[in-house]
Amino acid sequence: MSVAVSHISKRFETFAALRNVSLEVKTGELLALLGPSGSGKTTLLRIIAGLEIPDEGRISFVGEDVTEKSAYERKAGFVFQAYALFQHMTVFENIAFGLRVLPRKKRPNAQAVTKRVNELLELIQLPEFGHRFPSQLSGGQRQRVALARALAIEPRVLLLDEPFGALDAKVRKDLRNWLRHFHDQTHLTSLFVTHDQEEAFELADRVVVFNEGSIQQIGVPSELRQNPSNEFVRTFLEV
Amino acid sequence: MKRATSDHWLMRYLFIGVMFAFIVIFLIFPVCVVLIEALQGGLKFYFNTLLSTHSLTAIRLTLLVALAVVPLNTIFGICAAWAVTHFKFRGKGLLISLIEIPLWVSPVIGGLVFALLFGRRGWLGPWLDDHNIQILFAYPGIVLATAFVTFPFVARGLIPLMQAQGSAEEEAALTLGANGWQLFWRVSFPKIKWGVLYGMILCNARAMGEFGAVSVVAGNIEDQTNTMPLQIEQYYLNFGLPQAFTLASLLLILSVITLAIKIGLEWRRLAPNMARPH
Ligand SMILES: Nc1ncnc2c1ncn2[C@@H]1O[C@H](COP(=O)(O)OP(=O)(O)OP(=O)(O)O)[C@@H](O)[C@H]1O
Ligand SMILES: [Mg+2]
Numbered sequence: 001m002s003v004a005v006s007h008i009s010k011r012f013e014t015f016a017a018l019r020n021v022s023l024e025v026k027t028g029e030l031l032a033l034l035g036p037s038g039s040g041k042t043t044l045l046r047i048i049a050g051l052e053i054p055d056e057g058r059i060s061f062v063g064e065d066v067t068e069k070s071a072y073e074r075k076a077g078f079v080f081q082a083y084a085l086f087q088h089m090t091v092f093e094n095i096a097f098g099l100r101v102l103p104r105k106k107r108p109n110a111q112a113v114t115k116r117v118n119e120l121l122e123l124i125q126l127p128e129f130g131h132r133f134p135s136q137l138s139g140g141q142r143q144r145v146a147l148a149r150a151l152a153i154e155p156r157v158l159l160l161d162e163p164f165g166a167l168d169a170k171v172r173k174d175l176r177n178w179l180r181h182f183h184d185q186t187h188l189t190s191l192f193v194t195h196d197q198e199e200a201f202e203l204a205d206r207v208v209v210f211n212e213g214s215i216q217q218i219g220v221p222s223e224l225r226q227n228p229s230n231e232f233v234r235t236f237l238e239v
Numbered sequence: 240m241k242r243a244t245s246d247h248w249l250m251r252y253l254f255i256g257v258m259f260a261f262i263v264i265f266l267i268f269p270v271c272v273v274l275i276e277a278l279q280g281g282l283k284f285y286f287n288t289l290l291s292t293h294s295l296t297a298i299r300l301t302l303l304v305a306l307a308v309v310p311l312n313t314i315f316g317i318c319a320a321w322a323v324t325h326f327k328f329r330g331k332g333l334l335i336s337l338i339e340i341p342l343w344v345s346p347v348i349g350g351l352v353f354a355l356l357f358g359r360r361g362w363l364g365p366w367l368d369d370h371n372i373q374i375l376f377a378y379p380g381i382v383l384a385t386a387f388v389t390f391p392f393v394a395r396g397l398i399p400l401m402q403a404q405g406s407a408e409e410e411a412a413l414t415l416g417a418n419g420w421q422l423f424w425r426v427s428f429p430k431i432k433w434g435v436l437y438g439m440i441l442c443n444a445r446a447m448g449e450f451g452a453v454s455v456v457a458g459n460i461e462d463q464t465n466t467m468p469l470q471i472e473q474y475y476l477n478f479g480l481p482q483a484f485t486l487a488s489l490l491l492i493l494s495v496i497t498l499a500i501k502i503g504l505e506w507r508r509l510a511p512n513m514a515r516p517h
Contacts, residue, residue, distance in 0.1 A: 050414075051414070070413075071413040072416050074414075075414065075415070075416045077414070078410075084408055086411070086426060087408070088430060098415035101416055150415070153415060153416060
């Protein structure tokens with residue numbers, strides 16, 4: 001088990017955003033977190049990355065308890081719902097950022113940085129775009145840059161928050177296939193959030209159905225369809 | 240589509256005319272008077288006055304005060320804006336209002352507060368006396384009073400700017416392993432640097448021109464605690480207008496330079512592509 005979330009609860013003032021959530025993302029697995037808007041998906045992802053502090057519960061990465069560690073020590077690869085690219089940096093500098101902020105001993109030299117960034121630009125199929133600024137890219141291109149930026153530091157886990165949320169259907173499909181393909185090659189332990197069940201079922205190895213801050217059911221797509229464990233899952237999946 | 244009222248030529252000329260009349264009467268005319276009066280006694284007199292001990296000490300003190308106050312308030316402003324935008328805490332709204340207090344109260348009152356605190360018979364006065372620390376009627380007092388009056392300038396501009404930008408990029412930088420220092424210099428600061436500079440310029444202009452608060456704490460010690468505005472008043476009271484106008488013209492020139500930089504910055508901001516580093 002690569003990422004273990006155990007008994008996480010989180011309140012915002014009086015509102016319970018997460019209630020006793022436990023799940024595991026197995027090594028090399030692509031797990032989807034599926035649930036309606038406002039159900040707490042982003043909150044859970046932020047807690048895993050260390051951007052939000054849970055009221056209760058523990059998080060561990062590859063067996064190491066990281067609950068007390070800050071976001072910058074955890075270094076989970078995070079792709080944000082709204083990209084959050086550095087607007088004042090070029091695409092190249094955005095992707096290089098994680099390498100440039102490494103502690104001096106581990107920091108690669110300029111050549112190595114250039115090589116790595118160019119590889120990633122190649123990977124996201126934007127080899128000629130290094131000198132552009134984020135404002136000069138389309139939504140789908142920004143999304144891929146955000147992904148490359150997260151991948152540059154070779155994170156132990158990849159967290160994707162509605163990676164295709166803001167894109168049109170065609171681009172969504174292309175990127176979805178691309179991500180599936182990418183994951184098949186790298187087997188990077190990944191957790192991705194979506195409220196689109198088709199996307200979840202097509203992409204993920206296993207799906208976690210989420211509602212009102214708690215897990216309704218976890219399983220492989222066929223299992224969920226055949227044996228919805230409660231009324232919510234049944235209606236949400238329209239089976 | 241035309242809107243009848245605002246497009247009526249009479250209204251338009253009236254409004255624009257009134258605006259220009261105000262600007263001429265209240266801004267341009269006084270500036271011209273200062274410059275003309277300053278040169279009334281001839282260039283020799285002008286430079287003699289500027290290079291007199293009185294003037295030189297005042298200029299030096301004003302610059303030294305600005306040199307301390309502007310960095311102080313810049314650091315304070317950035318910290319305050321950072322705290323307000325990136326941390327959750329109780330009383331945030333109150334803090335934002337408190338920062339603006341110096342804009343609402345008369346500078347003289349600010350000066351009086353420091354006099355009350357540090358004066359002979361003030362709260363901390365006896366203790367300071369025992370330890371031979373001079374704050375009132377000296378450089379530290381002038382810096383404090385000036386800092387009080389000018390402290391909203393950087394923070395006030397930055398808070399809405401940083402709030403509008405949110406924390407998304409900072410969070411992204413954190414997940415990429417940036418520590419606090421790297422986060423600030425590589426991500427946050429580049430986004431606000433023009434705002435910071437703008438605030439510093441305003442703060443500087445106000446610091447050099449401050450009269451009310453400083454006059455309370457400076458104590459009018461000739462050739463020691465007179466800043467430029469105070470010395471201008473001294474000239475006016477003791478010698479007459481020409482000397483006063485001479486020093487005033489220098490203060491004015493400094494303001495005009497500040498204004499020019501400010502306009503330059505605004506122009507840069509309106510052309511965002513030019514502000515880009517690469
Ligand atoms: N900082 C916060 N303060 C107060 N309430 C919050 C905060 N962040 C999230 N919430 C609340 O917690 C709930 C879960 O939010 P979250 O962003 O996790 O939802 P989500 O499942 O990601 O929804 P979406 O699909 O719309 O992105 C929402 O009701 C939201 O209003
Ligand atoms: Mg969300």
